[in-house]
Amino acid sequence: MNENKDFKPYIPAEKVTPEITVTSVIVGVLLAIIFGAANAYLGLRVGLTVSASIPAAVISMAIIRIIMKKNSILESNIVQTIGSAGESLAAGAIFTLPALFLWAAEGKGENPGLIEITVIALCGGILGVMFMVPLRNALIVKEHATLPYPEGTACADVLLAGEEGGSNASTVFKGMGFAAIFKFIVDGLKLVPSEINYTFKSLGGQIGTQIYPALIGVGYIVGPRISSYMFVGGLFGWCV
Known part of the structure; x- marks a missing residue:
């Protein structure tokens, strides 16, 4: 791998700022529930899920910086990280667990219960985090200049724009508004x-x-x- 020794995080390690706070955890969990439920429904209906990281980053920036008047990019990052986890867990569940229901319909087993589904999703989430911890240094720190990670890059740009404020933050919401209008014209009104x-x-x-x-x-x-x-x-x- 191409190790880049000049990697410098946006927030230096020696700088102590609020990160895992009660506010960030509660808001992140609420977003995870919303995005997880929405993606579970969407995935079962059309066979694919939509990314929750970027919308979660925009919402976290709006809540932490604009509504709560707090200048904490690390808190916003925790909110979008927890919020996007709901979409990941939903995708992992809806693309695998239906097989158990199909087996049950064929008389090869019983329908999984709510507790069983919860335990499977919980174990999958824990395994994902545990595997990502040792891979972070290899895939993100050492390869940050090689692997673009477009979704992560977009999330970082959104959070940095909120941190800088002013025109940069307004650009994010203008882009979000334009995308919403475009989506409404294309899929809602079907004019294009x-x-x-x-x-x-x-x-x-x-x-x-x-x-x-x-x-x-x-x-x-x-x-x-x-x-x-x-x-x-x-x-x-x-x-x-």
Whole structure:
């Protein structure tokens, strides 16, 4: 791995600031419940979940900095970390536990109870945290200049914009408002198609793309090189 010894955290280790506080834990847990329930419903309906990290970062910044008038980026980071965990646990549960219900429908077992589902999700969450602790130094600290982590980068930019305040913080909410309006026009009013497709009649196939700002934002964060890898991988996966 390419170890970069110049890695410096935004908050120095010797600087002591509020981080794991009662406020950050309570707000984070509430967001985790909301995003977890929403993603569980969405995932079971359409087969995919949506990221909760970036919305949680925006909400945490709004609550901690704007409503509570506290200038604590570490508290906001804890809120978005706990809040996004609900989406991760929901995804892990809804993509695996339905198999138990299918087995039960075939007479190969019994439907799992609420306690059993809770224990499975709890064990999965604990295992994820325990495995991430030793991997953090290898994958994040040593490879921070190599692996872009677009979602984490976006969350960090949101929190840093809130920390700096002024025009940077307003840009975050303007972007959030624009995305909401765009989403309403495309999916709510259906005035603009959400996908653009082109059919190759001679090949009996079709190529298309979605026009959501979120996809453009991710492409901007990861850069043209990695975006091209993802594009070629998607094209290869669908065609072959």
